[in-house]
Amino acid sequence: MQYTLLITGSPYQSKACHSALRFVxxxxxxxxxxxxxxxxYEDAVLLANALSQPPRDEYNLTQAWQELAVSNNFPLYVCIAASVRRGILSESESQRYEQSQHSLAEHFQLEGLGTLVDLINTTDKIIQFK
Amino acid sequence: MKNTLIHLNSSPYTGLACKEGLDLALVLATFEQAVDLCVSGPALALLTLNQQPDALHGKNLHKLLEGLEFYDIDNVYIERSETEHPGAKNAELAQNTWSGVTALNTQQWQRLFSQYQQVFRF
Structure with missing residues (x-):
């Protein structure tokens, strides 16, 4: 059985990203x-902010997701519309909006909701963490 | 093709959840996926007629409702007891609700969630 995870809960206001990590x-x-x-999707996209710096004595959730995804070879998609409005921009989006910085963390990819629809249709089960 | 229920339960004016839930519904429909909506709790405010939010309040999401049929989103469910029972929290809504909704009794409402292969909550 293959799973796709839809994570919508903020990494700061909920444990959605933490619980999903444990599930994976x-x-x-x-x-x-x-x-x-x-x-x-939603505030969960804030996890993909390359500029956020958790205090050194706290868990680095972004890094934990990056390591888990790389070592197990699965993609980390981030909704492009939800991200851009929250200041998570890839290099190409940054150029498109004529910004001088970009902030998308490594190993995360900006994708439209169409990619989620595709995942829904090609995966046995989809689980939302809210 | 899987059928999907989008459950809106957040106020359209306290955050983006309601908007982003509707966005997902519209994208699913654009990709010709079967999608229904159900609305409860603070999200019921979405259905109130004659809303006039300004730019600071956010987008007028109520306006989207009339366009749902063009996306083949034909079913928007609410639970009747949330609006129509005497003393119901959202009682004032009953007289002032968008006419495109289907009101379900409690039993139908509870059964609704097991009729879909996936339910996403916003």
């Missing part, structure tokens, strides 16, 4: 290829 760790431990992809 358990899933890949049991079945290595069980995660098809993870799609961040």
């Amino acid at each position: 760790k358990a899933a890949v431990a049991a079945h290595p290829n069980s995660i098809k992809g993870v799609f961040f």
Whole structure:
């Protein structure tokens, strides 16, 4: 069984991103290829901010997601519309909006909701973390 | 093709959840996916007639409702007891609600959520 995760809860106002991380760790431990992809929407896109710096004695959630995705080879998609309005811009979006900086963290990709629809139709189960 | 229920339960004026839930519904419909909506709690404010939010309040999401049929989103459900029972929290809505909704009794409302392969909540 392959899962897609839709994460909508803010990394700062909820434990959605934390719970989803624990779910993915358990899933890949049991079945290595069980995660098809993870799609961040609503305030969950804030996780993909490369400029956020958690205090050194706290858990670095963005980094934990990056490491987990790279080591298990699944994509981290971030809704482009939700991201851009919240200041998460890739290099190309930054150029498009004539900004001098970009802020999308490595290993995250900006994608439209159409990518989520595609994931929904090609995955056995989709689970929302809110 | 999977059928999807988008459950809106956040006020259209306290955050973006309601808007982003509707956005997802419209994108699903654009990709010809079967999608229905259900509205409860603070999101019921979305259905109130004669809303005139200004730019600071946010987008007038109520206006989107009339366009749903063009996306083939034909079903917008509410639970009747939330608006029509005497003393119901949203009682004033009953007289002042967008006419495109289908009001379900409590049993139908509870059954609704198991009729879809996926339910997303906003």
